[in-house]
Amino acid sequence: MTPVVAVSGLRKVYRLGGDDVVALGGVDLTFNPGEFVAVMGPSGSGKSTFMQIAGLLDSPTAGTYLFEGTDASHLDGDARADIRSRRLGFVFQSYNLLPRTTALENVELPMVYAGVPEADRTRIALEKMEIVGVAHLAKHHPNQMSGGQQQRVAIARSLVNDPSLILADEPTGALDTKTSDDVMQLFTRLNAECGITIMLVTHEPDIAAYARRIVTFRDGHVVADKINERKVA
């Protein structure tokens, strides 16, 4: 089975005001299809940098990154954008829905860039909205929806291109406990029922507990990589 994400010796160094800041100091990790991995760590641990590189939003300074078996370490911006539009889905802490735009149009957005024919877009978008339970909000604008509803719309948007990997960056960071539980249960269901690989970035142990594998970062290195016993059992 080809791993979705396979990195080895991954380094990322930023130059900030003349100083080199090492964000990732040699990371080796492999995510297999169907995994639900939580990436934890305090701020500055490198977990966000890792997510950005894994999500092909950025390229590593050194090391190799195989995405679905293909070397993605040295792709240019356009090639990375093409992979993002076809193989990846993103869910952000602040939902990032376009304002003054209906939920349906927001969900359709990735398909516009992936070149999906117009006739299919609405059908696929409504299908995914149905799965996450927001089909009835199709004509609503983001400012007419609760935070939980907005995040569900954002999750539907991450699903429309049938991605092999969903990257969720603090997806419950702006939600209350009850809504956070609902959203995490949705992720769990998508992982279990649809077999989608999910990478969840969080600093909250309660949220990480929904994943079946927990990877902990500190100072740019992986310091722990454990199976979540409670979940697997």
Place this chain on the structure above:
Amino acid sequence: MNLRATLRLALQALIRNKARSLLTMLGIVIGVAAVIVTVAIGTGARVQVQNSINALGSNLIVVQPGSVTTSGARGGLGTASTLTPADGMAIASLPGVASVSPMVTLRTQVVAGENNWQTTISGAAPTYTYIRSWPIATGRLFSQSDVDSTAKVAVLGQTVVGQLFGNANPIGATIVIKGAPFVVIGTLAPLGQSGTGQDQDDTVLIPYTSAMERLTGLTTVNQLMISAASADKIDAVQSEVTQLLESRHRIVAPQPDDFQVRNLQSIAQAASATGTVMELLLAGVAAVSLIVGGIGIMNIMMVSVTERTREIGLRMSVGARGKTILRQFLAEAVVLSTAGGLIGVVGGAIFTIVVAAVAKWPTDIPIGSVVLSVAFSALVGIFFGYYPAKKASELHPIEALRFE
């Protein structure tokens, strides 16, 4: 992403911000409307100037005899007696010539009953009123057979009618010119002053043959008035007439011509030079206003790119390439400026129609200037939209997503 999808995305973005989009367009709208209005009124004025030039005579060419030198004293133009009605006939058969009228003019006293008046007697052919674009007011013009039979008939200008007959109907009355009685058969429509301030209505028109036989006693004429078939043939006709007369008068190279051929091109050229200056001025005003409008668009696009940084980041993270983002923002700028141009054309046209109706000014909206101003506004959009669009496309997705 194809052009249609890009344009649709741009339209969606602009409609989302209706008020701002309209305000941004305003610069271009006003610029283009101003161009349309000034061009429309300017063209109208130009057409009017052209009409007044045409009123001097339709494509008029005048042949005058040259000067004679008597005992070393050189007479002025027209003192030689070299032009004959036969020259006129020959010229009439040239291609490009619409009509020819030999002219015999003299100033003399005209008597009608108890009144008398000194005026200009113009001996002419029936083609004269056509050449001068001078309609008959009442009665009729003399005919070719009147010319052939040296009939003693006269057509009076309005000033002469007033001086000799007052309010009475002159038609059928007899006037006496140099002792010869002429029957009045018609009157000319009022023409007013000439360009040099002469009263053109102070004249009596008679057949040129009658003028030669009864009044001057000469076999030559003072002038040949020629009307070219169209304005663009004037130059060709002028040189053909020159050649023809040189051969008829047996003039060889070093010898000076015993006649002179002139036309009204100098006036037309002055008018067209004025028009060109006006047009350059308008183009300048148009360019400045459209550039100002374009800077307005650039301003708003810059603000828009900053304001929508997170949106750009999101679009990139879901798979938009830098180039796609560039095209989208460029499309927004071009849609804004082109729509502004179109609205400006419509607004300018409405304003022009209102002005034309209320102020009774002649106006004309040339289709060329409409196409040009819309095309130019689209170009303004591309030019001023490129920089903000480029900035948007060069954003880093991560930084754009984090932007607060």
